[in-house]
Amino acid sequence: MWLVPFPVLVPLGVAAILAAPGRHMPRRLADGIALSAAGFNLIACWVLLAHARIQPIVYWFGGWVPKGGVAIGIDFAVDPLGAGFGALSSALVLAGLVFSLRYFDSVGAMFHALMLVFLAALCGFALTGDLFDLFVFFELMSAAAFALCGYKSEELGPIQGALNFAVSNTVGAFLILIGIGLLYGHTGALNFAQLSRTLVAPDRVAVAALVLICSGLLVKAAAVPFHFWLPDAHAVAPTPVCILFSGVMVEAGLLGVARILGAVMSHPLHDVLPHLRAILVVLGAITAAVGGLMCFAQRHLKRMLAFSTVSHAGIMLAGVGALTGPALGGAALYVLGHGLVKSALFLCAGIVLHRYRTVDEIELIGRGRGNPRLGMMFGLGGLALAGLPPVANYFGEAKLDDALRPLGLHGATWVFAAAAVLTGGTVLRVTARIFLGVGPKQEDIPDVGGMHTENPETRPSPHTPFSMWFPPAVLLAAAFALPLLFDLRAAAEAQAHRVLDTAGLAAHVLRGAPMALELHDQPVHPPSLARAVVICALALLLATVTLGRRHLPRPIRVLGAALAAALEAIRKLHSGHIGDDIAWLTFGVAAFGTACIVLLR
DSSP, rough: OOOTTTHHHHHHHHHHHTTTGGGGGHHHHHHHHHHHHHHHHHHHHHHHHHHTSSSEEEEEEGGGGOBBBBSSEEEEEEEEHHHHHHHHHHHHHHHHHHHHHHHHHHHHHHHHHHHHHHHHHHHHHHHOOOOHHHHHHHHHHHHHHHHHOSTTTTHHHHHHHHHHHHHHHHHHHHHHHHHHHHHHHSSSSSBHHHHHHHOOSHHHHEEEEHHHHHHHHHHHTTTTTTTTTHHHHHHOOOOOHHHHHHIIIHHHHHHHHHHHHIIIIIITTGGGGGHHHHHHHHHHHHHHHHHHHHHOOBBBHHHHHHHHHHHHHHHHHHHHOOOOOHHHHHHHHHHHHHHHHHHHHHHHHHHHHHHOOOOTTTTTTTTTTOOOHHHHHHHHHHHHTTTOTTTHHHHHHHHHHHTTTTTTTTTEEEEEEEHHHHHHHHHHHHHHHHHOSSOSSSSSSSTTTOSSOOOOSSOSSSOOOOHHHHHHHHHHHHHHHHHSSSSSHHHHHHHHHHHHHHHHHHHHHHHOOOOOOOOOOOOOOHHHHHHHHHHHHHHHHHHHHHHHHSSSOOOHHHHHHHHHHHHHHHHHHHHOOOHHHHHHHHHEEEEEEHHHHHHHH
């Protein structure tokens, strides 16, 4: 299909056009060109998604098609998961660019160019069928992300955050490159389909490559203990950039893990899948718990939302790591819901910074009383993070719950429920403080807030421009409406089964054989609906108890003090020093590698 390479070519080409004149290009012209490119990408990825639902689309660059079942060229293998991720990325870039129309007092065409390069890299990462190209797009994505994170280069904070971000993710990139080198030397192949045919057993080289590649991708996915760069990057990056970091960049790392484990390793690792599932689901549960606790301990709105992303990344990692159709389909739905809701909340935080000149929860108490529209979006976003039906991540978590039960890993879902209560309850606490003015005017967990505020990016204004409040409203509406308008549950699971069908995918890519599509429609059971209602109620209760803690009985206040001490211990691990972050990254690679070597031998 001729359209396949355009989601990469168009934003890259337009970025070059924007970068050439740089600051000399009128801002309105740069805005119009960038918005047109992002809109084109959204339409193109949507068309690819519609066509790939029937059969994955394989596009060989230069006409270098396989000979005798051997891949000799580079391909884009477009399945609905990849095309859908490209569409989500395009939608969030479009939302960020619309939000930016009135958000920055001064912004050059280079900002638009970097946003489009980032979009091109995300689409290429999602669509490629070649392992080395996956690394190339990973690096292109990282280079644009580093520059966007430090875009406010006249301030010290963004430079420090971007440096931390760059060092951690560059180490992750080296891990991926070394793992790719091991696999290529071992198999002589880089194409996903070719690799899945060549690897037949989990030998030592394959396991070592798996550990290195997945560790590098888990750095991008912000899994514990690879996550330390993420809150610092979110706290200093411009708000339109934060929605890309949380909404799609973290998820890109998880998509890469799904590609490696599903399209390449699921067949050779078939005999040891139970052990690999246990490793990844436990890692997901730890990530969800740590992220949820640290989210609760923040008063800086963007750091709070960043730690909630860490928590939800753990839930999505468990769905990817379970390596079953229902679990991977549930993770895909969770990615959709999380990307839309979290992006809307970051944009709402940007509006707060624009209107009230701070993102410190304590300084904002009661200042949002005259802005009910923004308060409603914040509150709805908090309930959506907790899994309020019918938001997309509610269906995703329900599918994940059903998928982990027969695998004997159902205990992890209780951790995920607790994480949803913590993250949703924290956003609801902030909503009540800012827009209702309730609660004490002190921190909930003393000395755990870290950075408390940041410099505004706009001039003071008593009003919110239409271009700023419209994108978060649309994103929130889409999070609730899409599952009702489309039968995403059955489609996501069916396409996830295709990702795990390594033999069928290899035959389709290398020989053009059609792939069967089996529908596995498993409706959400009533207990899942009851569970979602209970989680939302507990999130509301957590917010209420936190804000009214002075009136609680003494034993409960003593318990709260113990929780504060535990959170302070966790916070001290997040020192913000690059050396400490790299030390934890090294520990994570060693621990993950040791677990894989011991359990997968």
